[in-house]
Amino acid sequence: xxxxxxxxxxxxxxxxxxxxxxxxxxxxxxxxxxxxxxxxxxxxxxxxxxxxxxxxxxxxxxxxxx
Numbered sequence: 001x002x003x004x005x006x007x008x009x010x011x012x013x014x015x016x017x018x019x020x021x022x023x024x025x026x027x028x029x030x031x032x033x034x035x036x037x038x039x040x041x042x043x044x045x046x047x048x049x050x051x052x053x054x055x056x057x058x059x060x061x062x063x064x065x066x
Contacts, residue, residue, distance in 0.1 A: 006057060006060050009053055010057065013050055016050050019046060020042075020043040020046040024039070026039050027043070
């Protein structure tokens, strides 16, 4: 079965969304402000990565201009 970059990127985005949610959930459960900050920072970095992946996905789904 040939590789499908669109599906691969979509799966990666879903995994990143889940991970970012988990990090935010962990951040709300801790009373340590430094840990809370780092967990939220990690979730934010995933958000930025997801934006870039979404851009790539949009490029793959948009027909190339000849």
